[in-house]
Amino acid sequence: MGDYLENGDIKSQLDRTERIKNCQKPEFSKKLLIDYYFEKVQKIKFGVYDIDNKSFDLNDDDYLGGTECSLGQIVSSKKLTRPLELKKGKPAGKGTIMISAEELKDTRVVNLEIEARSLDKKDFLGKSDPFLEFYKQSDSGPWQLVYRSEVIKNNLNPCWRRFSVPLHTFCGGDFSRPIKVHCTDYDSDGSHDLIGSFETNLSQLQKAHDGSLVEFECIHPEKKQKKKKYKNSGIVIIKSCKIEMEYSFLDYIMGGCQINFTVGIDFTGSNGDPKSPDSLHFISPNGINEYLIAIWSVGNVVQDYDTDKLFPAFGFGAQVPPNFQVSHEFALNFNPNNPYCEGVQGIVDAYRQALPQIQLYGPTNFSPIINHVARFAAQAAQQRIAAQYFILLIITDGEITDLDETRQAIVSASKLPMSVIIVGVGNADFKAMEFLDGDNGVLRSLTNEPVARDIVQFVPFRRFKNAPQEALSKTVLAEVPKQLVSYYKMQGWTPVKLPEAKKV
Structure with missing residues (x-):
């Protein structure tokens, strides 16, 4: 079962329950946490699906029916029972859904x-x-x-x-x-x-x-x-x-935790010649492309949580000057000793300046840049305090070449203060990206070691082509707060500065 929260004309998936196999009267154990605002009408759609494949895309599953209501209706009734509908006003024929609500007062x-x-x-x-x-x-x-x-x-x-x-x-x-x-x-x-x-x-x-x-x-x-x-x-x-x-994301941030934002950009040949309008790296007359939109959307949100506003940015899959050897973790500003860009605008400027100087090549290897950021996250973890957390944004156009190495890199990174966001641009088949996203099951390395926690969020850009810019950032960053909390909780680390109300 999945549910969607509507805000104006924007509908985004809020969460989904676990899958229960071969059952016509499922009782879901996962609780869906929603912030309630008395002053807002928060429309919610609950959808029930029959899942017969490993894809995370609900369009590949059979829709059994659902119901639409407001959060206020659920809160006021405490327990709401509705018939399943294929669409509003059209009953599914049989089946009901029962929704109950409780206020979470105790943390x-x-x-x-x-x-x-x-x-x-x-x-x-x-x-x-x-x-x-x-x-x-x-x-x-x-x-x-x-x-x-x-x-x-x-x-x-x-x-x-x-x-x-x-x-x-x-x-x-x-x-x-x-x-x-x-x-x-x-x-x-x-x-x-x-x-x-x-x-x-x-x-x-x-x-x-x-x-x-x-x-x-x-x-x-x-x-x-x-x-x-x-x-x-x-x-x-x-x-x-x-x-x-239980400490919240805000408890850690307000307690002094800094978020370190790193960008990795795919410069493999499958993107197409940047000079051609058909290329994903082609910058349109109005100065944008899908890579730039993704950088702006995510960066503008994350930068507020980093005091120095200096962000390392890297490229991968290109031949770079002066020797034009293939690199999978080259500094976007071509300064390996200081790959930091000043603010999101600095990343954008470095990207624009790098495009005409490199040659798109391949293959599409993710593990080098994941391991690069993981080394810094490992150094931060040695402090044994909740002081630094790392977010790696990878923007890519295609299938991963080093999938096995990437699986191992993610399993290792799951033990560190780190999250990986993957935005897929273009119209490629992104099944490998969905595989890496832990929502669809427990990702394991080649040696069968499971991830310590889910740290990957994959989103295909094409879903947001006609949506407001904030819709993309909201979706790709939705899991970061709980991923940050899950890491510090796993380590048993409290916020550096405890909130007065939570001192015990």
Whole structure:
């Protein structure tokens, strides 16, 4: 399911839930966070899609129906049930969507580390593929899903990744509110089998800390009823449960974190001769092209978060003077010792001056420039404070040549204070870019090492050709705040200067 927030004539995708396979009554665990403004009419469209491929493009999926409403309608009703419509006023024939809203008042989060042992074997030819689901009891009585873990394949003694749930979402801030936990065996056809469950509350879970474990018997009610000697279907072990303060993007920025902005521009031959009007590097009579629009759109937003306004800018895939050897990380101003440009205008000027001096060539290699920025991010990380974060904007026209090396570079960079934004210009097939964007699954290196966190955002420029300039910047920068927060949270680093209201 995806949802779109409308602002005037601009519609942009705000977020999407996880995909639930082969299920006609899905219950989505992912919470969609939206800023609410009483003084604005915030129109929202919820769309439900049947996804049968790996593409992130919803145009490739079957639209099952949706509904349009305002955020005010959801807030005022708390729980809104609507029939699915193929388009406004045209019912989809069957199916409804239920939307509920809660105000996030508390910025604390519940951090949990959980494992299990001796779970029941559920698969005929294997063991079990267990996952956990946490439910809180709502004020009206029914259980409400608040978190669903990842699936651990073929393992009766699984150890799930550490995870966080906002305290208000987890239990409404009530430490004694009943929490029900299901341990379930995943089946690809959607017919998941319950291994067992137990009830607890946050107060009990909190007893797990500093090496003290809390254990719960996983009970299958039907087995308990039928078998006299039945004990349990395994043990779920709470290794750690901590309540911590959740810091926001603004907390880090206002606490002194600087954003370092770097641009990488594709000068491969597939762009076409810059002197030809058909080239993506051709500068039109009004002084623009898609590369310049992307630089202006993103740079004008990011520059406000950098005090010195000095931005390194690089090119790749061109033969550069004086020897005209191919380079994949040459300084746009041809000064490798000082590749910094003064402000966004400085990047634009360097780009214009470089075009007639270089020869477009190839191939399209991303890894050198990603690794270049990663070296600086690694130096910043050694300070072990939330002082610097790096954003690399890559503007490119085509397919990546060094995809395997780029995958490794991104996996390595995911452990650093760094984000990568890729803007695809022209009409090329950008499937490799979508693959790198972690929204569609967990990106892995050739050695099968997963990314530590999602750091890539890919956007094809063609979607914004007729949209206001701010629409592009809004979309490409949408994930940066949560990527920044996810890194510092992963490291356990608080803002350099704590906000007064959050000092504990």
